Structures are given as structure tokens and as C-alpha cells.
Amino acid sequence: MKTGIDEAELDKRLATLETVRAWSPRVMSKLESFLRTADDRELYRINPLAFGTERGIAEAEAIDLFLHASSLGLFEMDWLLVCPLCACIVESFGSLRTLEKHYRCALCRTDYEAVLDDYITITFTVCANVRRIRFHDPDALPARDYCFQCRVTLDGVTPDGKPWMDHFAAATPEVRFIQPHAVERIEIDVGEGTLLGWDFDADDGFEFTVAEDAPPAPRPLSVGYDDRSCEPATGRIAPGRIVLEIRNASARRRLFGLTVTSPGFSHPDILFRPFLTGKRLLTTQTFRTLFRSELIRASEGIGVKDITLLFTDLKSSTALYDRIGDLSAFSLVQQHFDRLRDVTVANGGTVIKTIGDAVMAAFLNPRDAVAAAVAMLDEMERFNRDHVDRPLILKIGLHKGASIAVTSNDQLDYFGQAVNIAARVQGLAQAEEIYLTRDVHDYPGVGELLEPFVVERRTAHLKGVNLEMPVFRVAGGGSLTPAARLR
Known part of the structure; x- marks a missing residue:
């Protein structure tokens, strides 16, 4: 065991x-x-x-x-x-x-x-x-382990594919904790280049140029830290054995590191292995289902540079309620929500909320969103075969752009112009139609999804957002007819 x-x-x-x-x-x-x-x-x-x-x-x-x-x-x-x-x-x-x-x-x-x-x-x-x-008790770790295991991500790599952490560690011969109001003495041999002293948790630190024409360093070379600054912060010293005396005059423990770089050193570009981003997590239905209490408390929300939003609505739903009664119509609408949620999840998206008879969903990219939109119309066609006397007629609109993730009514939501445009584009759609903005239509892979179907380019003035923009109409449902695309 x-x-x-x-x-x-x-x-x-x-x-x-x-x-x-x-x-x-x-x-x-x-x-x-x-x-x-x-x-x-x-x-x-x-x-x-x-x-x-x-x-x-x-x-x-x-x-x-x-x-x-x-x-x-x-x-x-x-x-x-x-x-x-x-x-x-x-x-x-x-x-x-x-x-x-x-x-x-x-x-x-x-x-x-x-x-x-x-x-x-x-x-x-x-x-x-x-x-x-x-690692459940990081404060008990040795300083070097805490530094490179807890304070640097393993996902950062250099252009040659090697972990950046390994390069950083190799250039950092000294890492240690300095207790409040304590002094640490460090002896180190340095060649020409730069000697950097740093602390992950403070802006203060020093940068000494090491050059043959510089004067020898005092012995010891004393560096003092207080709560806000480091003194001296810069200087020039000759190569050789340096005796550093690091004084921590602050009331907190410092994680002090000493990094040595060679002349002409250029910080490499750092690449990152694929990792689970906040955007990916918030477009995962499992997260929204299991972690409903996870809310954004930042008063301004948190930005999303690019998100694809899909809105649906039902055509003539008010007449349906009048014709078959509130209870029966409500049951049908709830069943349609379940079907659309399943399609959304199957295509890598998440349902953000339902508004009356409408659905707002989010996707990482337009291709997944368009695949979901086409599948939604197909799913509702199958649904209506079992309800021929009371069909539900779907309308769909999609747009992509920047947004802000916020908390609204105790649930995660999106706010901003991209949301408004997506909703207005949906409002253009009629029975069994999908409307796309150009940003969605032109996204790689979307054209292949729509190749079998008639796609009509139009210009629309979007009320409420004061925009006139090109949109693309896709005839859907039972009329989703294979044809040469119209441009």
C-alpha cells in the first residue's frame, strides 16, 4: 500500500x-x-x-x-x-x-x-x-522545492520543447527563505553577465552588472530589503567570488532567489502546453451543473476575448400555449430544453440559461456552435414527428466575439455587445432557419458543415445595437435542402 x-x-x-x-x-x-x-x-x-x-x-x-x-x-x-x-x-x-x-x-x-x-x-x-x-503543506517545503515546484508552472516550455522551469532552475544557484528581520550570508562565484536578486511576492530586487572593467564588490556586499524597496537596487561589480549579505528588514518571510545570466542573454519566448483555461471550463456543462455555487465576484466581471454564442427561440409559442393550454405547452417546452441541452453538450458547448422559451448557449468556437445548430434543427424535426399536432418550430442565431463573464441572478452569465448581436441575429430567423454573422460563417470548418445546404447572404440592420452587417441565412428543418451554396 x-x-x-x-x-x-x-x-x-x-x-x-x-x-x-x-x-x-x-x-x-x-x-x-x-x-x-x-x-x-x-x-x-x-x-x-x-x-x-x-x-x-x-x-x-x-x-x-x-x-x-x-x-x-x-x-x-x-x-x-x-x-x-x-x-x-x-x-x-x-x-x-x-x-x-x-x-x-x-x-x-x-x-x-x-x-x-x-x-x-x-x-x-x-x-x-x-x-x-x-505539497499539502507548502510552507514546510525546502525553499528550492517551493520555488520551482509550487511557484512555476510545469506547462511553460522553451521553443525547443524543454521545460522552462529547468532553464530557470539551472540559472538560479541560490534560493532560500529569509525570515523576518534576519540576515542571510551567501557566497557565490560569478562571471561576466548579470546577477539578479528577486522575490516572487514583491517588486523589489537588485540587478548588478558583472563586468571586467567594474570595481571589485565590497566584502560583504550588503543588500537590504524593507517592506517596499531594496537598497542598492543596481550596481556594477567585477567577476569573482562575491559575498552577499542579505538583510530582511520586513515583517514577512521572503523567498529570495539569486539568478545569474551570461552577457547578451535574451529571455526566450515561453510557450505553453495545452491547459484547461477558464473559458474552456465555463463552456463545459459538467462544470456549470456540478459547481453552481462558483460565481464571479469581481465587480467588473472577467473578460473573454473570444466566445461563440448561440440563441434559439420558438416561433409562435404564444399561440401554442393558447391552443393546447399552459400545462401541456410547458411540458413540451421543457422537453425541448432537454433535447437542446443534450445537443449542446454533445457538440462541446454549454447552456448558459433559458429565457422564456429561448436558450442561450456558449461554445469555444464557431464550428462546434454551427454543428450544434444544425443538429438542433434535426433533433426538433425528430421531436415533432412524435408531436405532429403540436410541433415546436425552432429559430437560431449565432455570433462570436469578445464578452464579459459575470454573475447575474446567482448564475454565471455573459454580457456585452457580442451577446446583444447574437440575440438580434436570432431575431432575424424565421421558422427552421439559422442566421450566422460573417465571423461565424468565415470560421475554418464552418463552410464544410454548410456545403450541402443553401446559404443566402444578406445585409441586416440590427435593432438596439445600431449596426448594419452582413449575415448568412441557412434554411433549416425539413427544408434543409442539399444544394449548391449561394454567395
């Missing part, structure tokens, strides 16, 4: 997880093996996309696996703000509700605005009551 595993808790939670949905063959056994045999670092801040790739599990199923497992207490979910320049983890939040819109990387001294598309990564760590690992 692996040390630290609570067998009863693990067995109980795995047994429940197995029942929550139909998993692909061996998915559960792969997860159990991982929980039992992986080392502590592998069980800390797991990238679910990498986990799935390495084990032959489809990406969507891997995300679902970790979401369900988290809801059952096998893992804890962590929201991380990552610096795109140095791949360090600037902030870690246990919940979306505590995520900040603005953040600053003290190492790079750069400010960022958090957006759900980029550099917000969601990871998962095994729960301590299932299997205890040393």
Missing part, C-alpha cells in the same frame, strides 16, 4: 465516481492506478488535458473525470494566474469567486488583466483525506 493513502476513503469515492456517468473502458482503472502509484509532484496541480493525452483519454472526458472527482472529494480544484513572460504562478485561488481581474507579476514587474482565454489555468490536486502528499 502506498504510504499516505486512506484506503476506505479512496475506495468509497472511486465507487461513487464510477456510477455518475458511463465512462470509456479502463478510464476508472487508469485513474485509480494514478492515485495509487504517482509520486507526490504528479498528484499536485494536475493538468487534466495532459493527463488525458498521456493515457489515451479523450479531452472532454478527462475534464469531466476531474470535475466529477472533485465534486466527490477526490481532488481539489485550483485556479491559477500565470505570467506569460516567466511562467511563474502569480496567484492561486481555490475558487472562481475569489479570482481577481487584475494581477501583477513581481518577478517581471508587469501588470496583467485576467481573461478567461489565456493564462488562467485550472488544475487539480489530490485531496489530503484521500492521499496526503508533501
